[in-house]
Amino acid sequence: MITDALTAFYQQLDLRTVGYAIPLSIFLTHVVPWLWDSHGIRKYPGPFLAKFSDIWLGYVSKGGHRSEVVHEMHRKYGPVVRIAPDHVSIADPDALTVVYAHGNGALKSNFYDAFVSIRRGVFNVRDRNEHTRKRKIISHIFSQKSVLEFEPQIRLYVGQFLQQWDRLYDMAVKGMSGDDGEGWVGRDGRLWLDCLPWANYLAFDIVGDLAFGAPFGMIQAAKDIALVPRNQKSMMESYGRxxxxxxxxxxxxxxxxxxxxxxxxSMGALPPHWRPIARRLPGYAQGGKAVKDLAGIAIAAVSKRLATPTDRVDLLSKLQTGRDSNGDPMGREELTAEALTLLIAGSDTTSNSTCAILYYLAGNRQAQDKLHKELDEQLGTEDEYVATEAQVKRLPYLDACINEGLRLHSTSSLGLPRLVPEGGITVCGQYFPGGTVLSVPSYTIHRDPEIWGEDIEAFRPERWFERDQADIQKTFNPFSVGPRACVGRNLASLELSIIVASITRHFDFVLEDPNQKLETREGFLRKPLGCRVGIKRRDV
Incomplete structure (x- = not known):
């Protein structure tokens, strides 16, 4: 009956009615809210379309260069820019400790709903009490003391990585080249290859071992591969085999x-009521499959890990023994969701950062020579194939090289959106009422000339010894700040220090093309698309 009534209604519509209805709908949906200005942000400048609709930010996010585009908007309009009807980007270091502060009442926005898979994890949970519960279970895993227990596994896979590059280098200097698809060649006494895939293999094998008790085997196979169940539901129901x-x-x-x-x-940049529609569009449908497949990797790996009881100490075993304030452990589904978070956060961030840092070192002979000198002086007499935590913690120029790489290429470069609580907050002298979404773009504040100097796009580790340390510590934001900052910061820092020190101690790097730009594409993380370098083994 309802269907018949709707059919009759639509048959009565003529083109004139439709012609009136469409602009009226646009006016009511987009112009009226702008005129009403319930968030009090109409005064802030920004792209014209962004004042009325989320389409602008959705389009920019889909394009893969959101941080760079928002940065250009700040250069055009100033430190406070409206990038969506309810979203204001504030490119001021002083805003960090306010927007992301402890106790300010701000919550993660509905942007994070688009990242839920299996169930909410510590990264995308929005409820404050639930986040506190999860954080209590997880945070002790990443304490500095706990992280040091993982050093042997990290060094094991860095060693495998170096052995593979040594093997390829020996073949390259003999004039050999890789088979079709391998992409490496020997020329001019160097091994030429794309270091990005290898950074991926290394990061995935490390996190596979730490999170699931076994590597994915990518380094040894020199191949990007992982297993997923054909039937995820069935495997979830039969955990333990x-x-x-x-x-x-x-x-x-x-x-x-x-x-x-x-x-x-892309989904997160759209209003929640648009997302079900967008998921069906050709440009988004494949992404939904990727979400399911990635969840499948965690399901298969956790199931395999739990199939064989072990007293092995790794991230999963620590998650299993964790308890909330009521003494309750994580359930099977929650455990898998957190393992998936570890997989995502522990692989992509490390591989992206490793590739970017090697790119910048390969393109800066002076910086690379200074790092080689520090490594040779401090580690040259110590018979360690792979650097140790005890060695790398006393290398200030290594730290400066890593930090400078993270400044220029923070894998999380976008402004992480926060929902202003009821009662509002004041940021940099500007009041924002409850319900407004605020963010502070790391990409832009990492390029603030007042903090970093005029040569903001140059890779120059020396600035970390020259600039005011208080300003640097206030502005440098590769892991975010506040109660929702990256819980795995200590582990990420240890990995990067050991990886970069070990690789640069053994090899000298040059870019295949001296004018090569580090091309990137941004999803949630900003990822290099490749980096071809020529490596030569050093005598150490």
Whole structure:
């Protein structure tokens, strides 16, 4: 009956009625809210379309260069820019400690709903009490003392990585080249390859071992591959056994991770009521499959890990023993969701950062020579194939090189959106009422000339010894700040220090093209698209 009534209604519509209805709908949906200005932000400048609709930010996010575009908007309009009807970007270091502060009442915005898979994890949970519960269970895992227990596993896979590059280098200097698809060649006494895939292999094998008790085997296979269950629901219901060969299929994990990040970022920039529609569009449908496949990697790996009881100390075992304030452990589904968070956060960030830092060192002979000198002087007499935590913690120029790489290429470069609580907050002298979304773009504040100097796009580690340290510490934001800052910061820092020190101690780098730009594409994280370098083994 309802269907018949609707059919009759639509038959009575003529083109004139439709012609009136469409602009009226646009006026009511987009212009009236702008005129009403319930958030009190109409006065802030920004792209014209962004004043009325989320379409502008959604389009920019879909394009893969959101941080760079928002940065250009700040250069054009100033430190406070409206980038959506209810969203204001504030490019001022002083805003960091207000927008992301402890106790200010701000919550993660509905942007994070687009990142939920399996169930909410510590990264995308929005409820404050639930986040506090999760943080209590997880935070002790990443204390400095706890992280040091993982050093042997990190060094194991860095060692495998170096052995692979040594093997390829020996073949390269003999004039050999890789088979089709391997992409490496020997020329001019160097091994030429794209270091990005190898950074991915290394990061995935480390996080695979730490989070799931076994590596993915990417370094040894020199291939991007991981297993997912053909039937995720069935495997979730039968945890505690290893999947049979016919129950799983291999997929390119890095490629899936990239697709998932771009999809979720694009979805998050759209209003919640638009997302179900957008998921059906051709440009988004494949991203939904990537979300499912990535969840499948965690489901298969956790199931395999729990199939064989062990007293091995790793991230998953620590998650299993964690308890909330009521003494309750995580359930099976929650455990898997948190393991998925570890997989995403622990792989992409490390690989992206490693690749970017090697790119900047390869393009700056002076900085690379200074780092080689520090490594040779401090580690030259110590018979360690892979650097240790005890060694790298006393290397100030290494720290400066890593930090400068993270300044120029923070993998999380966008402004993380926060929802202003009821009662509002004042940021940099500007009052914002409850319900407004605020963010502070790391990409832009990492390029503030007042803090970093006029040569903001130059890779110059020396600035970390020259600039005011208080300003630097206030502005440098690769891991965010406040109660929702990256819980794995200590682990990420240890990994990067050991990886960069070990690789640069053994090899000298040059860019294949001295004018090569580090091309990137941004999903939630800003990822290099490749970096071809020529490496030569050093005598150490």
């Amino acid at each position: 290893e999947a049979k060969q016919e129950e799983v299929v291999g997929i390119p994990a890095v490629q899936i991770l990239n697709g998932r990040g771009e999809f979720s970022m």
